[in-house]
Amino acid sequence: MKDGRWSVWAWRLGILAVILGAWEYLTGIKVISKTPGLYWIDPFFISRPSVIAQRFLYLTSDKVRLTIWQMALSTIQSTLWGFLVGITTGFAAGLVLGRSDRIARIFDPFIVAFNSLPRIALVPLITMIFGFGLLAKIVLAWSIVFFIVFFNTFQGARSVDADLIHSARFLGAGDGQIMRTVIVPSTLAWTFASLTPSISFALIGVVVGEFIGGESGGGLGYLIIQSLGTLNSADMMVALFVLGAIGIVMALGIRQIETRLLRWRPEYQKR
């Protein structure tokens, strides 16, 4: 078991080293040696690991107005807020509509219409209403996360085993107790399945918001757009790597919570 884990990590690091090495090497070959410009693979477009590392260090230093850490913090903050508000509202709405056929029927066309709207198209409007700051980004992330969580929770709430509800009733449960001890725990398993995609979509929403939001919104999306303006692919790469790292950490965090809360499920029973 332990050997297996070591070899997996060795492979991962090996592959990463090969990719970075090839990247660094290939972007260094010139068509005519020692002449500036004219590369086989031009680092102007995809930069080079060594340059990216330098830019990263520069962006963490106090020589810049806005360090990469501040930008990452802004992105993380908006993502987490959009995610949290999105899952709570999405869960509540999914639960209510999933348990009431009537309300579900009434709201159905509105939900389908709003959900089929590409959320990116809302960015200018959201920016107009909520300004260029943190709030607009949170609203954008929320508008995506809400629906993902909502639809999963809705399905989950509809597929609660009727016999479990009956048996709770025979054990003396009232409506509130059935909600708390049967419907919510049973639905949560479905809701959790939507959390991993939700966090990545929240991140997408936030970054898109930052593309438009300008400097006052800060964030890594701002760094990317600013680098586009200055044709600086190294800075873009720095932003992308940091975004990737944020994505990994958040996904791991969710997996932790999931394993803990869903430890009753057979797939989490293996120790």
Added chain:
Amino acid sequence: MSTVSFDVHDKEFVAIVGPSGCGKSTILNMIGSLVAPSGGEILVDGERVGPRAGKQVGYVFQKDTVFPWRTVAQNIALGLQYRGVATAEVRSRVTEAVALAGLEGFEDAFPATLSGGMRQRVALMRSLVVNPEILLMDEPFGALDTHTKLNLHAELLGIWGARQQTVVFVTHDLSEAITLADRIVVMTRRPGRVKLVYDVKLPRPRDVIRLRETAEYLREYGEIWHALGEEFQERVS
């Protein structure tokens, strides 16, 4: 189902047997208020059964209805918690029930790690721990292998002997009905009617294994089997 009428006495163990589709489970569901009768009435203690089951009725389903997100102890505690019993008392009664069902050591296990027989044991104790006056059981051991089934028969008889609840037990397994019940309601095939109500005269306490070798058991089995066999024959012809 057509007209069906039978009485269940207080603290009596009644089994309902009959061909599948005859409405055995429907009768149980009507007593438990899961289904409203299309005509006629069901009286419990002289009062008509309403749209919601009374708190004195317990129900054990054939299907596995143990809550998978709760541990064994938490499942057994459910009924007591719903009734607002104090935590300390819940704990002591659950411990007692766990011991009674032979589930010691599994209190904190989740149902996914248990066998079908153990899960059904949890479901049974969960219903019994609140001391229902009437216990409805719909083929609760139907999905279990013979060995596990016999063990659970013995346990159920032991518990029932101690607590003396009124039990209505639906099954398609005639030997199960004879082993457990005081009286057996034999249903006809669809549309279900009561074909006969048979008094089981086997003495209690019963030994679920030895019982099956006794002459009385075989004679009673033969008599009911004959009645049931007529139902199967009519279907074939």
